[in-house]
Amino acid sequence: MLDSITSAGNGADIVADTPESRILSEMALFRGLPAEQRSKIEARLRRRTLPAGAHVITAEEPDETVYVVLEGSVKVYVIRPDGSEVILAILGAGEIVGEMSVADSLGRSANVITLEETSFLLIDRRSFRASVEELPTMALNLTNILSRSLRLANAHLRSVAAMDVPGRVAAKLSALAREYGEPSSSNGTLIPLPLTQSNPAGGN
Secondary structure (H helix, E strand, O other): OOEEOOOOOOOHHHHHOOHHHHHHHHOHHHOOOOHHHHHHHHOOOEEEEEOOOOEEEOOOOOOOEEEEEEEOEEEEEEEOOOOOEEEEEEEEOOOEEOHHHHHHOOOOOOEEEEOOOEEEEEEEHHHHHHHHHHOHHHHHHHHHHHHHHHHHHHHHHHHHHHOOHHHHHHHHHHHHHHHHOEEOOOOOEEOOOOOOOHHHHOEO
């Protein structure tokens, strides 16, 4: 069930002090926006929590929603003609899902499934595009996110084409460590995502 985050009215001071507002201020899409502008976006957001294994987006099916991962993690993948799975990305808190098809009005190009219980902030296509048009900083942030996604996708495709399975696992773990790594007590790097043996390899 979807719950509205904000109350009616301007409420900039109230909304700016919510946990969601503080989280939004740290997310790449909303970085650099003053509290008043964040409050306008929050008025357009809904919150939804899904269990592990829930399908968030299905390739080629209509869906005009952008999902911002608030807590938890998701897997972005496609299915080959032979039925095997190719993982495109593992995304955690602060990442955005579904922005490309909403931005270009084309269909969903990949599947997205939750790896654990995950909470999202949802915004519909019309509200998302209105926010981007009204807020130049958000538009620039979106451009940077799309550019980064493209670079990561290209790097993934190169690794899949050029490496064997151990090489792909090493490359994927290295990329995840750069994105989400945290120092561990053993002087190593902890990746706080619920990975399985097949996830780092990029397929089954």
